[in-house]
Amino acid sequence: MTELSMTVNGKTVTGKAEGRTLLVTFLREELKLTGTHVGCDTSQCGACQVHVNGQPVKSCTMFAAEAEGADVRTIEGMANADGSLSVIQQAFQDHHGLQCGFCTPGMVMTTAALLKENPKPTEAEVREYLEGNICRCTGYHNIVKSIMAASGQDVSAIAAE
Amino acid sequence: MPADGGIGASNKRREDVRFLTGKGRYTDDINLLGQTYVHFLRSDVAHGVLKSVDVAEAASMPGVVKIFTGEDFAEVGGVPCGWQVTDRFGEVMQEPRHPVIAHGKVRHVGEIIAAVVAESHAEARDAAEAIEVDIEDLPAVVDMRAALAEGSTKVHDDLTSNLCYDWGFVEENKEAVNAAFEAAAHVTTLELVNNRLVANPMEPRVAIGDYAPGTGDSTLYTTSQNPHVIRLLMGAFVLGIPEHKLRVVAPDVGGGFGTKIFHYAEEAFCTFAAKAVERPVKWVSSRSEAFISDAHGRDHVTKIELALDAENNFTALRTDTMANMGAYLSTFAPSVPTWLHGTLMAGNYKTPLIYVNVKAVFTNTVPVDAYRGAGRPEATYQLERVIDKAARELGVDPIALRRQNFITEFPYATPVAVEYDTGDYVATMDKLEELADLSGFEARRAEAAARGKLRGLGVNCYIEACGIAPSNLVGQLGARAGLYESATVRVNATGGVVVMTGSHSHGQGHETSFPQVIADMIGIAPDMVEIVHGDTANTPMGMGTYGSRSIAVGGSAMVRAAEKIINKAKKIAAHLMEAAEADIELKDGAFSVAGTDKSVAWGDVTLAAYVPHNYPLEDIEPGLEETAFYDPANFTYPSGAYACEVELDPETGHFTVEAFCAADDFGNIINPMIVDGQVHGGIAQGVGQSMLENCVYDSEGQLMSGSYMDYAMPRATDVPFFNVDHSCQTPCTHNPLGVKGCGEAGAIGSPPALVNAVVDALQRGGHDITHIDMPLSPSRVWQAMQG
Ligand code: FES
Ligand code: FES
Numbered sequence: 001m002t003e004l005s006m007t008v009n010g011k012t013v014t015g016k017a018e019g020r021t022l023l024v025t026f027l028r029e030e031l032k033l034t035g036t037h038v039g040c041d042t043s044q045c046g047a048c049q050v051h052v053n054g055q056p057v058k059s060c061t062m063f064a065a066e067a068e069g070a071d072v073r074t075i076e077g078m079a080n081a082d083g084s085l086s087v088i089q090q091a092f093q094d095h096h097g098l099q100c101g102f103c104t105p106g107m108v109m110t111t112a113a114l115l116k117e118n119p120k121p122t123e124a125e126v127r128e129y130l131e132g133n134i135c136r137c138t139g140y141h142n143i144v145k146s147i148m149a150a151s152g153q154d155v156s157a158i159a160a161e
Numbered sequence: 162m163p164a165d166g167g168i169g170a171s172n173k174r175r176e177d178v179r180f181l182t183g184k185g186r187y188t189d190d191i192n193l194l195g196q197t198y199v200h201f202l203r204s205d206v207a208h209g210v211l212k213s214v215d216v217a218e219a220a221s222m223p224g225v226v227k228i229f230t231g232e233d234f235a236e237v238g239g240v241p242c243g244w245q246v247t248d249r250f251g252e253v254m255q256e257p258r259h260p261v262i263a264h265g266k267v268r269h270v271g272e273i274i275a276a277v278v279a280e281s282h283a284e285a286r287d288a289a290e291a292i293e294v295d296i297e298d299l300p301a302v303v304d305m306r307a308a309l310a311e312g313s314t315k316v317h318d319d320l321t322s323n324l325c326y327d328w329g330f331v332e333e334n335k336e337a338v339n340a341a342f343e344a345a346a347h348v349t350t351l352e353l354v355n356n357r358l359v360a361n362p363m364e365p366r367v368a369i370g371d372y373a374p375g376t377g378d379s380t381l382y383t384t385s386q387n388p389h390v391i392r393l394l395m396g397a398f399v400l401g402i403p404e405h406k407l408r409v410v411a412p413d414v415g416g417g418f419g420t421k422i423f424h425y426a427e428e429a430f431c432t433f434a435a436k437a438v439e440r441p442v443k444w445v446s447s448r449s450e451a452f453i454s455d456a457h458g459r460d461h462v463t464k465i466e467l468a469l470d471a472e473n474n475f476t477a478l479r480t481d482t483m484a485n486m487g488a489y490l491s492t493f494a495p496s497v498p499t500w501l502h503g504t505l506m507a508g509n510y511k512t513p514l515i516y517v518n519v520k521a522v523f524t525n526t527v528p529v530d531a532y533r534g535a536g537r538p539e540a541t542y543q544l545e546r547v548i549d550k551a552a553r554e555l556g557v558d559p560i561a562l563r564r565q566n567f568i569t570e571f572p573y574a575t576p577v578a579v580e581y582d583t584g585d586y587v588a589t590m591d592k593l594e595e596l597a598d599l600s601g602f603e604a605r606r607a608e609a610a611a612r613g614k615l616r617g618l619g620v621n622c623y624i625e626a627c628g629i630a631p632s633n634l635v636g637q638l639g640a641r642a643g644l645y646e647s648a649t650v651r652v653n654a655t656g657g658v659v660v661m662t663g664s665h666s667h668g669q670g671h672e673t674s675f676p677q678v679i680a681d682m683i684g685i686a687p688d689m690v691e692i693v694h695g696d697t698a699n700t701p702m703g704m705g706t707y708g709s710r711s712i713a714v715g716g717s718a719m720v721r722a723a724e725k726i727i728n729k730a731k732k733i734a735a736h737l738m739e740a741a742e743a744d745i746e747l748k749d750g751a752f753s754v755a756g757t758d759k760s761v762a763w764g765d766v767t768l769a770a771y772v773p774h775n776y777p778l779e780d781i782e783p784g785l786e787e788t789a790f791y792d793p794a795n796f797t798y799p800s801g802a803y804a805c806e807v808e809l810d811p812e813t814g815h816f817t818v819e820a821f822c823a824a825d826d827f828g829n830i831i832n833p834m835i836v837d838g839q840v841h842g843g844i845a846q847g848v849g850q851s852m853l854e855n856c857v858y859d860s861e862g863q864l865m866s867g868s869y870m871d872y873a874m875p876r877a878t879d880v881p882f883f884n885v886d887h888s889c890q891t892p893c894t895h896n897p898l899g900v901k902g903c904g905e906a907g908a909i910g911s912p913p914a915l916v917n918a919v920v921d922a923l924q925r926g927g928h929d930i931t932h933i934d935m936p937l938s939p940s941r942v943w944q945a946m947q948g
């Protein structure tokens with residue numbers, strides 16, 4: 001076990017990890033940030049998506065030790081400063097972009113990364129960018145709609161509420 | 162949209178706020194003081210004699226608390242099956258013992274051989290690797306036809322064969338059906354496979370057992386759609402713990418789709434082991450483990466024949482199906498290919514004679530049980546495919562052939578034992594034609610052809626039986642449980658309402674939709690109503706969420722309990738206003754006396770119930786809390802029509818889904834936004850089944866599709882925006898809300914539309930192809946094109 005230190009959601013944190021401890025395990029078990037989820041063991045599902053030094057990362061693909069000194073952001077750090085839902089989070093609620101909520105933290109983190117790179121993505125660009133995030137509940141319809149709405153586009157012409 | 166946020170309003174989901182901020186509480190988010198971790202050592206062979214399991218070295222490894230093997234569970238009950246099917250000769254099905262940990266033999270890859278409980282998961286896993294297992298391999302039984310052949314290796318030595326049951330339905334109609342085929346002007350025959358699937362909710366299963374030595378109480382935290390069912394099955398049949406000493410908690414559940422209905426060995430293990438080691442025991446399934454331990458779905462091989470007269474009226478239907486049970490009978494497995502499948506074979510059509518034969522087969526594979534739709538997708542797929550094939554053979558329009566044979570008068574008693582209370586199949590088909598702009602298809606096809614692409618259109622109908630189920634009926638059919646639902650409505654002194662329900666959301670948004678109903682009934686804001694579910698300690702005995710039953714059965718129980726509340730509240734109001742009870746009206750959260758301007762607020766009445774100073778104590782008790790159990794009089798019958806358009810590249814066989822439309826009739830709707838979402842998700846799973854997903858075993862019983870690298874889950878690029886509509890509404894006639902349920906429709910209705918569309922595209926391209934088995938991967942399509 002070694003002692004690690006990093007910035008998570010703007011706060012400096014420390015915790016213990018073995019060499020083989022994954023970042024996602026460290027976040028969930030050591031830091032008790034259970035919003036980041038584990039949906040697979042082959043780096044396919046994206047439920048564990050976080051940002052490390054501003055870049056989207058599947059936290060199951062990285063050892064905790066590799067994040068030593070890094071700036072990590074998780075779903076717990078995505079709301080507005082006053083605790084209200086951010087634009088992306090609000091768009092997911094407004095457009096029913098989640099059902100069971102298990103993929104949702106990863107979807108929100110991926111969306112934030114996408115909109116940083118591409119502030120007005122087309123439907124095709126959104127779908128392409130979600131390649132690494134699996135949702136079993138929504139059929140993606142309302143996720144894509146939520147993301148386009150979060151980017152400020154008018155989604156009223158897309159079928160359904 | 163109603164302005165008050167009651168029935169019919171697309172209220173935003175209140176549960177979303179916690180899910181969007183990382184504050185959900187799923188089972189894996191729970192950690193108990195002093196918790197240990199279990200790692201299961203699972204069989205890597207499909208069939209073999211377990212000669213020895215040597216744990217000596219492993220037991221001395223760091224962190225190991227205790228190791229369990231099949232010996233430890235020899236005296237404990239097996240994992241029970243909740244449905245006993247009687248075969249066509251009047252005999253009950255063959256039912257093997259399903260041990261919690263393998264004993265004597267292993268029967269599928271993934272079966273538990275030993276369980277290591279340790280201080281950390283890593284230590285448990287390390288120690289499991291040091292266990293020495295000696296297995297004498299036996300030939301694996303994988304293919305169903307081979308399993309039924311004379312002299313086949315048996316999965317269970319103590320059974321007479323690998324046949325679980327041979328079910329005929331309706332057996333008395335068999336000869337008449339055969340005679341109708343003799344007399345038919347045309348017979349269409351289709352052989353098909355309903356591919357085996359893995360449900361894959363994104364949250365893997367988790368179980369935590371906890372035991373309180375001071376009181377002798379056990380608690381199980383688990384990822385379940387129905388905690389009371391787990392408590393009953395595990396307590397009564399496996400571990401012998403009475404309900405009052407056992408609590409089952411299912412907190413936020415990350416999707417289920419059926420696979421979290423069943424009682425699993427891991428749940429019984431964690432509960433048992435927690436008592437044995439007197440510490441909490443936690444198990445978290447990895448995705449790889451989920452593939453070899455979650456019950457799979459579908460896996461039917463069917464021959465279906467449709468008889469028509471000279472005017473193209475359907476005269477008879479005959480099917481012959483083999484249904485894979487896997488190695489053991491999972492909780493509801495026997496009911497899926499029988500009562501959830503045979504009773505739906507009439508579909509939307511007035512076929513007068515139907516005979517369904519199903520042989521359920523044991524194989525050395527993971528148990529197979531209900532997956533979204535459960536039996537109804539299998540029925541719909543074969544029926545809608547054979548009708549499409551018949552239309553093409555006869556050279557008639559597939560939609561016209563369907564319309565000609567639609568049931569148009571209700572109630573309608575089918576020849577397969579169920580009676581549809583209401584529906585309007587013409588209306589949903591009309592709506593579909595409009596939604597999908599079918600009149601514009603020819604132009605779209607021509608435009609695609611100009612780009613060298615084959616555009617195809619597939620249409621189908623579906624009917625499902627939801628709102629499961631009338632208890633006395635299912636009892637006669639072999640269910641070992643009642644299928645009512647319950648609700649306790651507790652009104653607090655200051656007027657807030659808590660509804661404790663046996664239904665349990667695993668993504669359906671009950672915390673939002675259920676309050677809409679109460680809000681409407683009383684005339685208060687939905688946020689004055691809270692839903693409590695998922696914990697046997699604070700909900701009345703209820704059967705949980707599956708079979709699109711929550712609003713139809715659980716919602717009905719809630720309405721019944723709320724009616725009792727309102728009746729009692731009216732008595733209190735009458736007393737307060739010194740009026741006759743019969744004159745009291747409740748509207749917009751206030752009680753008034755008809756024909757006067759007297760009124761008391763909801764909150765005044767609720768306060769009086771708990772502070773009964775001025776109260777009719779001689780007539781009624783204080784307090785305002787009522788429970789109702791609702792047992793449905795019939796199933797509900799949602800129905801609809803679906804259309805899919807594909808564009809196929811004739812060079813490669815690759816195709817894309819260009820459009821998907823659904824016109825559903827769910828009866829009355831509580832929250833349209835949630836209903837749309839349910840249909841979207843269902844369609845994506847149906848598209849997944851029909852073009853991507855396939856659970857494949859090799860001849861040795863090894864799972865070839867055991868991860869997301871090999872099992873193709875639908876991704877965002879595989880599906881288009883869906884066009885869904887539920888404006889056709891024929892309310893259910895026998896439940897108080899007139900609701901039918903919407904959770905499974907998308908998965909039931911969509912596979913035939915997609916396959917019909919691909920066949921259509923290929924035939925338009927001049928290929929003489931009448932069928933391709935799902936999933937329609939580019940390679941399968943391309944191979945079919947090569948003849
Ligand atoms: S848990 Fe990291 S990608 Fe699935
Ligand atoms: S909302 Fe359930 S997996 Fe996406």
